[in-house]
Amino acid sequence: MKRIAVFPGSFDPVTKGHENIVRRSAPLFDELVVAIGVNADKKSYFPLDKRVEWLKIVFADLKNIRIDHYHGLTVDYCLKQNANYILRGLRTSADFEFERSVGQVNKMLYPQIENIFMLTRPEHTPINSSIVRDIHRNGGDISLFVPELVSGLIEAWQ
Amino acid sequence: MKRIAVFPGSFDPVTKGHENIVRRSAPLFDELVVAIGVNADKKSYFPLDKRVEWLKIVFADLKNIRIDHYHGLTVDYCLKQNANYILRGLRTSADFEFERSVGQVNKMLYPQIENIFMLTRPEHTPINSSIVRDIHRNGGDISLFVPELVSGLIEAWQ
Amino acid sequence: MKRIAVFPGSFDPVTKGHENIVRRSAPLFDELVVAIGVNADKKSYFPLDKRVEWLKIVFADLKNIRIDHYHGLTVDYCLKQNANYILRGLRTSADFEFERSVGQVNKMLYPQIENIFMLTRPEHTPINSSIVRDIHRNGGDISLFVPELVSGLIEAWQ
Amino acid sequence: MKRIAVFPGSFDPVTKGHENIVRRSAPLFDELVVAIGVNADKKSYFPLDKRVEWLKIVFADLKNIRIDHYHGLTVDYCLKQNANYILRGLRTSADFEFERSVGQVNKMLYPQIENIFMLTRPEHTPINSSIVRDIHRNGGDISLFVPELVSGLIEAWQ
Amino acid sequence: MKRIAVFPGSFDPVTKGHENIVRRSAPLFDELVVAIGVNADKKSYFPLDKRVEWLKIVFADLKNIRIDHYHGLTVDYCLKQNANYILRGLRTSADFEFERSVGQVNKMLYPQIENIFMLTRPEHTPINSSIVRDIHRNGGDISLFVPELVSGLIEAWQ
């Protein structure tokens, strides 16, 4: 059976932490779909097309990575992709508590889908998209926190 | 002195976790009021009358349970009910930290009211109303997470 | 059915936190057994007879409190006492994680026994027997941390 | 080099916890700026001018305290004040996880600025501005939770 | 490159939680080594040969599972096995904090080895070997907590 995983998130915007998790986990799967979950009720900071574009640039060199977006439940999207794994990065114990609830509920809904977790690197642990947006909104320097290849593009976006 | 407890919450909607906590704690109290706190500033997902109706159906077989709703502070409502106990379920350590702050502040306001906590069962630990709403909003199957007696009613509500 | 609870612990020594939890929860139960669990593999700092004596002095004024000690599993002891509740105090989220594991395992072993938790008061939150022993061992002043009635007795013990 | 610290927050409203942290840490610094961060996207409950006024009253007796407010990133404000320290109070482990992320990101942006943390006193641990606002909104008694000098002013504000 | 993982632990004794993690993760790897780490300084409760025997019985039906034991550092053992993954189960946030430290240190020592985490099922979350030993030591019923195939063997061991 092919090992297909979905790495879901809002990637608003993609961070060095996201990039690192994807690069390190790519060899574990035959195919890895980096998928932006679109939440109709929650306005994103960066537009969807830009978030997709930046992900495509960041992971252009990886053969088994596909960029996509979806509406609705992550588990329903996984079924449509024939994905048997959901990949998530863990930074803090607050992350862990949240991921455990969502992951265990997903598992009850669709027992065939497994959640796989990887640790962020220590130096990426404090980075999250919400802090990056806050710095961007205030005109600060985000280049330390987002992938080098798209740092200028994200910074320039208004 | 009669042992009267209030089990406050938004029950938006009632979950199997709520049901289980109420059934297990009912024998500890002479009277247990399951009370929906109405927050004027925060729109609920399910309407108040439905949430009340579902609670009434779920606990119809328990003699010492009463369903109610209230505006304002939970402790003020307890005073009006002559309740000396606030009952809360604990699932995660994030829950615990939140409940501790609220419980200790309530205790400073009205030292005569005690907070009593019970653990959810392991299989109910990941379930919370917010996840149930998310599944409902996306047309998923919520029957694993809400009390059997009202599962169809909640699912049908639009 | 009578509401009988066991408050288990090593009480090595009893603290102001223990005292406060017992006094506040006593009205909730018809009978409350404060029971020292004797662990054959772990040497206590204060001898068992002293720990029993101090508990008896501290709670002498409470009619529905009994002091006892036991060997073996807490749940087995509860069965022998016809106790249907285990009472525990919660101070920190580390406490909570530990108590949740033990409590949920106990519940699987004997579903008829419920775990009931109460919050320590904020000013008792940092106090635990291990810190008190450390201060005692080094000749420090423990009177702020143990019940007034036995403070002198504990301090004098060598 | 002068030791200048910024104690940032929304102080919506100032609590006994804030007051206590500032009084205890004031001797550590040559100058301590209590600074209200104004967030354009998030409406405060109490108006800025009142929050400034209350802080000025509470700390009027302390020579090395200055009250101010700022827009934008806290670290940028610190640079403008020549501040080399950011002071924060820690109450719970949820606080800690949040502060660690923000503090470590700030440190990456401006390595010359250090984050200094102090513990709240046990009896102030459950108090936070959000709970105080909730009590105020519902006409409850907030005098236990805010500095004595401004308790009446805050209570009277509508 | 073959995906070889090590699932290290003391398995003192193996629990239903361990069994479940191994069965669910086995398809993700080409080979999975369940390896008992022998700590010279810490006496185990069950002897090594029994712990190995029980693991062999539990996983006899899985083709890509091998049972082994090792001395020294887990990462050194992984190198000798040509393993590029360390698999760990996560139950609580206390687990997570511990695993994060060990995992990130291992990653600094040998960047080529990745840590992969899976969630225990909710009903296995409270189970750990230490609680099982405590019940066994006191003659309690451990059959709910250890794999069915070896439950009798473990119970009979003295």
Next chain:
Amino acid sequence: MKRIAVFPGSFDPVTKGHENIVRRSAPLFDELVVAIGVNADKKSYFPLDKRVEWLKIVFADLKNIRIDHYHGLTVDYCLKQNANYILRGLRTSADFEFERSVGQVNKMLYPQIENIFMLTRPEHTPINSSIVRDIHRNGGDISLFVPELVSGLIEAWQ
């Protein structure tokens, strides 16, 4: 009043995390005593004289740092040193919970002594002396985790 701080610990052995905290906090105090607490009941892994020697080498370039050791309670030692501050580094929320209990108890014993906390850098967060000892005991490479100046000395010690 002179700002004198004690940075207590077992430094068994000193890590890069310890070194970093001391270097960053040194400017905040007029004098900073790095003090090894000797616990009569707990055997250390490295001998006291070596631990003192390594600390002296690591901080030889810092004018306001003194290396010392003490028996008994940390707060009693602080009084003898006329120290008004205890400095501690925070890595994880488990650290925080522990430090909060100890710090708040110390504060009750001697209100004049304040606890000051600093964050470790992200890359030092997973490092602690216990993991370093474990690697050393097994002949692994500890040079990534201890200060460069003493790395060879610690590695060579048997």
